[in-house]
Amino acid sequence: MSAKALILIGGEKTGTRFRPLSLSTPKVFFPIAGKPLLTHLLESIQATSTPKISEVVLIGFFDTSIINAYIATVENSFTFSIKYYQEPPLMPMGTAGGLYYFRDEILKPASGETQPPEHFFLIYADIVCSFPLHEMYTFANEQRPGPAVDFVIMGVPHDDDLSSLKNDPQDNFGSIASIRGEVVHYVEKPETKISSVINGGVYYFKASILQDALPEAKKLREERNQANAFLQFHKPNDDESYSTGNSISWERDLVKMLADKSIPGYRVFCYQYTSYWRQLKTASLVLPANKLYLEKRPQESATSLENVVQPCYIHPSSFPIPPTAKIGPYVSIGANAAIGPGVRIVKAVIGSDVTIGQHTFIKNAVVDNQVAIGEWCRVEGSSNGEVQQAKEGEESDALPTATVLATDTKVLNEVRVYGGVVLPHKELKLDVLNEIIM
Structure with missing residues (x-):
């Protein structure tokens, strides 16, 4: 019962809101409490008891020499292997583009194993929290009526009680609407309030999401682009590559399509996380x-x-x-x-x-x-x-x-x-x- 953790680390031209610190040090490598931000995340993955995470895959735009040098300094500290997949330069792919592009490699057995992974975690590298990976896995595999859960989003309550978010508007995040835990509606950065739960940027899912659901989402996105020529010219401010022919958004496409059953046959649930959470957007944070x-x-x-x-x-x-x-x-x-x-x-x-x-x-x-x-x-x-x-x-x-x-x-x-x-x-x-x- 092996698992892989997939981490989206961005690139040298991303993280502009983290300036001026990112002018000298990429956000994922900025030292906090004596360690690079990415190292804190890897330590949380190492501490996850179940499922056993046998491989961590970093996906981003950084030059391979930069990431390989970092991996060489930390890999002996962890029991899992670490790989880096560099997204093709000059090819805007969206937040899910790298996952789609490298999905065949990601689905292969980890180094030293013979069986392909059954479980996956996807994490944005600029998230700061305690990373409840074991809890999300346990939540997904609890006994409940109906088919098994295929996909879990970590939801974070956005209200005045969560002091770490009180100065960050809800429309800066994806919004999750659920009934008894099952997600029924998802909107990325809504103009009006959908619910009091936002997307925490941490996901658990099974292999079928990469094998079948992600290619289907890519197909539907391409069909919608062709059907509506306006999307070829309109590019949302937060993701300029979103509507180009080669791109696909993890949240705007896959998560939304799974939630509203545009891609049928998958059960999507929300795990409620109530401890400290922050997305490290700016230098002040x-x-x-x-x-x-x-x-x-x-x-x-x-x-x-x-x-x-x-x-x-x-x-x-x-x-x-x-x-x-x-x-x-x-x-x-x-x-x-x-x-x-x-x-x-x-x-x-x-x-x-x-x-x-x-x-x-x-x-x-x-x-x-x-x-x-x-x-x-x-x-x-x-x-x-x-x-x-x-x-x-x-x-x-x-x-x-x-x-x-x-x-x-x-x-x-x-x-x-x-x-x-x-x-x-x-x-x-x-x-x-x-x-x-x-």
């Missing part, structure tokens, strides 16, 4: 992701220093920390960072080769690699990395977002940066307030 992963792995990042408030991660090469400095909670510091005396850092991600001068204060900020911050500076953003409404009595209508300093930024002594986003290779001589420095 590094902060809540860092908080989540530090809380999940406090034993890996612990240190006994009195001036380090847990949970924190500090790379060994960034010690010693001056006794008059205070770090944490929720701080990650990369390799070869130099922290000056009297520095205070809280709720921040600090990259590698960063220099921070004495008595500087940093809070709610993402500081990329090779940034130099002078003495007596203040670098600060909002509490959760998103725009917030000001409290009663405050002058501003909104508090600033998290401050982001891109690679090779220089902040001179006594400069204050509040809610700023600074692109690479800039020198700040004056204070910044809610500005984008290009």
Whole structure:
């Protein structure tokens, strides 16, 4: 009873909303809590007991040399094999195009096995959560009336109780309508509210989905394109390749067709996930992701220093920390960072080769690699990395977002940066307030 996990990792030209951080480091490799984002996902897959995941397939647009170099650094840490399939360049394929293009290879037995996989997981690489793969598998295979479940979507409630989503409109996500768990309607990024459950970007399905349902969805998409010439020219903003002849969307085509029975014979259910969930869309969202992963792995990042408030991660090469400095909670510091005396850092991600001068204060900020911050500076953003409404009595209508300093930024002594986003290779001589420095 083997399984494969399929991860959509995008490419160097995707992740534009993650700028300016993605200008130097692809989003899937950006270090959070001391590890690349993709590594956190692989560790969650490794921790899945049932079904046994024997192979992970990465699908994206990155040059093979980049991904193969990453695989070489991590593959010995996992019991499953890792493969990379590069989508053809200059051929827009949509979110399901790579799965369709490589489906014959994906359906083959994993390395060292003789039987083809029966179960699959599909995960978007920029999702941050606890990845309940075992729970989704168990949910799909529970005893219930009717035929077996073929396809499970991880649904996330979108309401005020889920604080991680309260500032992100529901129409930014797919919307799932279900009755007693069975999905009866699905709309990707609806203009009006369909339900209070959104698509969490994690799927479980059986081999028949790749063997039969996906080719059928591709066929139906091509027929609809031919029947309506308008689709040849209209391209939705979120997926410019969606309506081209070679493309197919996983959500807009396959999931929707399965839900509304345009492709009959499959049972689609929604697994309700109620823990922390986020899609890492923007650079500011590094902060809540860092908080989540530090809380999940406090034993890996612990240190006994009195001036380090847990949970924190500090790379060994960034010690010693001056006794008059205070770090944490929720701080990650990369390799070869130099922290000056009297520095205070809280709720921040600090990259590698960063220099921070004495008595500087940093809070709610993402500081990329090779940034130099002078003495007596203040670098600060909002509490959760998103725009917030000001409290009663405050002058501003909104508090600033998290401050982001891109690679090779220089902040001179006594400069204050509040809610700023600074692109690479800039020198700040004056204070910044809610500005984008290009």
